[in-house]
Amino acid sequence: MADSTHLLNSKQMARFVAEGYLRFDELVPDDLNQAVKEEMDNQAVPREEAGSPLSAIWPDAAVGRVFRLPEIEGIIHSLVGPDPLYDHHAVHTVAAGHHFGQHWHADAIIDTRKHFDIQFMYFAHDTPREMGGTLILPGSHYRRISESDIARYHNFVGQVPMVCKAGTLIVVHHGMWHCAQPNRTSELRYMFKLRLNPTVRQLRLWNTDDIDDPEVSHILSTNQPWHGNEERIEHVNRIHFWRFLTGDDQFDNHYWLSRIENEPELV
């Protein structure tokens, strides 16, 4: 069970709903980063069976200690509950001097659920822009596409390269569009990815003390520069997702759903 002091708050959850990811800079201590990097160098991170309880895997590995940090347990609990399942992990590498990007994609396949998986992207060493890192597209998580359907696209206004210090993680909704970036340095680049599945209904799993903070509405209304004319449709998707997460079927933001759900029958 996660320490309640480390749960996400409602403003962070609203940010996840609006942008599809949250970023935590230098969260993992340096000694642990170095231990994980050594495990990756030695290809010593065991692959576990899909569907295993997260609590049962990597009992001795440094990477297991990362995902048992109280701060990270709080993030996990807030998004996928107290006892999530391990889906898979990947030690992604980009070789030194690899000057080519990867095509844009989303992981797995087209996924129509409201229920959602999360993926951690963990950077165990400093990742300057010339090293990559992973490029993500905020606000892409509601887009219904299957893996590399989006490979024709090259650049978006608002794309974000993960340039960060060692120990930084992002946690993304499973639908997030992303791609690896070139590594123009002389060092191998790592990104450790872990996908988790919920085992409980994802309903108010975070610290909801600030659920009525006006900033929540403001965050849910944040536009992405690449959405263009679809900004309002994106808002509708966010409102539906917030209803799912809070259990409040009447929730609305800026009257978008109240208007189109108004079908009076009074004669």
Place this chain on the structure above:
Amino acid sequence: MSETRQKLLVLYLRTPDLHAGVVAWSEYDGAAPADERHTSGDAADSGGETEPPYGSVVDAMRDGWRVVQFPQQYPAYPGTEYQVSYLKYEYILEKMEVVDG
């Protein structure tokens, strides 16, 4: 003997108006020599630029690009009115470039 090769520029706009701002873009250059990136099948030109090459399709036309495909516009299929997927306003433009054959 010189020959011509096709270069493609794909611009994605905020709205279907050809003056609308560019929100995403791709370039495919048939005049450039083949390299490992484009023959390996697993590498792309993703993320190489931060600013679009033109402000709009009309701006690109002023620089000699010819529009060769408009996005078709269809009403949403019933039940999909609030779903989002691909970028809707995709314009494909070309230039023909002379190369040494």
